[in-house]
Amino acid sequence: MELKFTIADGQSAAFTATVDNLVVAGWAGRDMAAIEHHIEELFAIGVPRPSAVPLFYRGSANLLTQSERVQVVGGESSGEVETFVFAAGGELFVSIASDHTDRKLETQSVALSKQICAKPVAREAWRLADVAGHWDELVIRSFIQEGGREVLYQEGPLASLRPPMELIAGFCGAGTLPDGTGMLCGTVGAIGGIRPAPVFSMELFDPRLGRTIRHRYAVEILPEVA
Incomplete structure (x- = not known):
């Protein structure tokens, strides 16, 4: 799957990354109390309790999309913002993605519920090396359209989630992500409970460098027909 990004590093540079392998890290919080809350x-x-934490689900790379519209079957799916770390040209980059999930199917199989929905990805990315030193300061948040207005749906610092290199080590065993692999690195709880919405907005904020994806x-x- 080809994804087109603009890299923000003082000057904008466009490049295309090919992602052939998609990994979704689930139950990726550092705080076991927060993990238990999400469970x-x-x-x-x-949704059944997980067999272990974290878990690494595999998804089809062709689920990744940078479109501003996705189609789903039925009205019981919802998004969740996650950092998206991917390897290209021997380097790691970070962007954001939504692990859009069918909540009805999730009660039967978490793995299948993730496989059935597109995974929207932003069009901008940062070099992971540029934010690794202050990773815990970064904030992810999302908003949903509800009752004709935009409301805050998720918000939390990345300090509440396992750092990407720890997740990568947990999946790969050693080394780093191979080129062509992307990983969704976990999410934070929904404010007011998990629920669908017609519009989902997400962002990754870097307070130290004053920039946002x-x-x-x-x-x-x-x-949904039968």
Whole structure:
């Protein structure tokens, strides 16, 4: 899957990254109490408890999209903002993506629920080396359209999640991500509970360097027929 990014490092440079392997790191929090909270909010909508934490789900790379519109079957899916770390040209980069998930199917199989929905990705990225030294200061947040207005849906510092190199080591065993591999690196809890929305906006904020990566997409619901 080819993804086109603009790299912000003082001067903008465009490049294309080919991602052939997609990994979704689940239950990736550092704080076990926070992990338990996320497990409980999912359990409340019928999702079984995980067998271990973290877990590394595999997804089809062709789920990745930079479109501003995704199509889903039925009205029971929702997004969640995550950092997206990927390897290209022997270097690691970070952007954001939404692990859009079918919550109805999630009650039967988490792995399949992640496989059935597109994963929107932003069009901007940063070199991981440029933010690694202050990674914990970065903040992810998302907004949903609800009742005709935009409301805050998720917000939290990356200090609450396992750092990317720890997740990469957990998946790869040693070394770093091979070129062509991208990893969604976990999310924070939903404010007010997990719920669908017609529009999902997400961002990664770097308070030290004063910059933000943003992406927004609309959700088109296709009829669920039998």
